[in-house]
Amino acid sequence: MNNPEHVLIIGGGFTGLTTAHELARAGHRVTLVERSPELGGVASSLPVYREHLGKLIASVTEFTSIVILSGTTINRIRGQVGRFEVTTTPDQPRPVLATRIVVAIGVDVAFPSALYPARLPGMFDLFEAHRSGLGSGNAINASSKVVFIAGYGKHSKAFTMKRILDSAIDLRKNVGCNVTIIMDMIRFEDSWMPVEYEECRRFGIVFIRSRIHPDIRTAGEGLTIHIEHEPLMPDVSSTPIAISADRVLLEPALYPRTLKSVFWSLHEPRRDSDGYYGNINNHYNMIQTNRKGIFVLGSASGMKSIAQCRDDVLLFMQCLSDVSIGQSVPKVDEDRCAACLTCARVCPHSAISVTHASIIDEAACSACGICAADCPAEAISMPFEPVWRNPDTYHPGDCIVFGCNGSGRDAMQNSIERFGLPSNYRFFEIECGGEIRMRDVFDLLLGGISQIFFFICQDGNCKHVHGNTRFVKRLVQIQHMLPRLGVASERLVVVRTASQDAPALPSVPIVNA
């Protein structure tokens, strides 16, 4: 165990507990903060998960390397990756010093009042129903007619069908009542749940699909549900159907949970348009937020199935162990370093922490060069000097093509194979667009290069998360300046590529030096 970490996990539900367990097994230390007195979160209100959760909680409490702070909330998060300082309420004797932070706060579950503002007697959301005990707790007996309603309304997205199917089967098996499921769309977890559907069919559960959301009204002691059954034939009008029920169990509405902004100092992760904490890169890392060292796992980033939550945890463990050890890392000139935290903030690999000067962690650094290019003091130098910074490798009047390791280089090879490389073009491989400094671009223009092409990854596809974005930001600044310097901005061309592309290059440069 080369680099034991101390991870702060916010949230003691299924995801938080699983993460703690995996970390402790791998030899790391964990502090887990849970705001309620009990562990287990939302999943603990579902009987299908209770047994597993019970075992998980038991094993987590056994590890001495896991400190559990229940009935505790986060007060403030300060510091930076590798050295987060976290205070809690109630206070701990000292602030928690963590190397990384995992946000596993899950979702809020509520009655779908947006869809059904009037709560009629006999109407429950599924979570509430489970909390009081599905069946006897809701006065459901063998002669009851129970209707589940799934899939309607903006806020009820992604509550997987599995929970409804499990609950429905539970009722048929253990209570013996009549069960119908009305739904808009069938939603699946992982596979197509053939086992669950088969069981449902065996138990005689009726499925009805309705495009319009069910209208529920009180009828005597029970309820009537009005839907429209959509026909298969296009010209036939839909049939209105009224279903009577004693109990209506609604898929609950799910709301994103967030921690107050004031807790985060400068570290508050970005949220997506639905309000969930978002990941930064769907292709390469679905759990890293836009703040270095802060990860969002499980439902905190959008409702997920239990299996997907578990996948998040495994991906997180990989982030910890996925290190390239022994490669040379950029050097920080401590005299020039102003401890401005820019490098720590822009590093996509959580490799930099700052005390009196920046410290780059050899194990986590992948030499992408983004820190060196963005350092306002030019205090960071790469361990190697790329060949293209040597003016002897090109002549005035040449064109230069940079291709990044992620996709640009592959695209360039394809391009050469298809179109050939004109004689006055020079091709250089770079690790990432993010390593190109503004001064490099100016140096090439001053050196008489006619045109520079940058083949970089598409938005969201950068292996270094945002190397492409940071590079484009710099390039836009330069292109804004060029006309004011009497230089045509067409001399710089950014080409967004995927590995299988083969962009054509003009054989004659558009603009002469």
Add this chain to the structure above:
Amino acid sequence: MIVGKPKSIEDIIELTRPYPRLLIVGCGSCLTVCRTGGGREVSIAARAISLARQGMPGAFETLEMIVQRQCEPELCEDLLVVASQYDAVLSFGCAAGMQSIADMIRTIPILPGVDTQFMGRIVDHDRFIEQCIGCGECTLDRTDGICLITRCPKAQQNEPCGGSDSADHCEVNPDIECVWITFSRRLGERSGSGSISEVVDPKDWSQSHAGGLRMTPADPES
């Protein structure tokens, strides 16, 4: 720290146009941290000006240097050594640093590459906000750590002006929340926090820049 903003490249090119040999100096402190005057900005400016000068008659030569703090003469000695070989100095330090250099280097022009703006702190990566106007008489204890003089455009000391809109924005600067609303919301969070009902006497502005140029006394005992 001191926050500045870079001058536009056109302004810088105009300012430096008469000079064939230009010494460009950055500052390693505040202006590096606010990403305006550090080594990076200096190297970009040097190259941008060089590119522009390629299209103009006459030779052009530039040297880039960084000093840790331009306002500290001892740290600027290297500058003195080379200054005689140049026709002008373009400084990316704050005005205090620039004037310190101007005191040391008397024979050639010292040109500003940045506009010094305010004393402030970071809001987010690349964004800074003014927090102090240097009034010389700090009463932050009374106002819960919120400077009503700096952060209220009218420097209201005793009550809000009442002009904030329904979204709590200041009527003078709609980009900010009314600081009196911030103040009153936070009251009570802190033990021993300021009182919103305490009447404050008119401020003694002679302690601020309005009272003239300020200097710490020569003899600490006096």
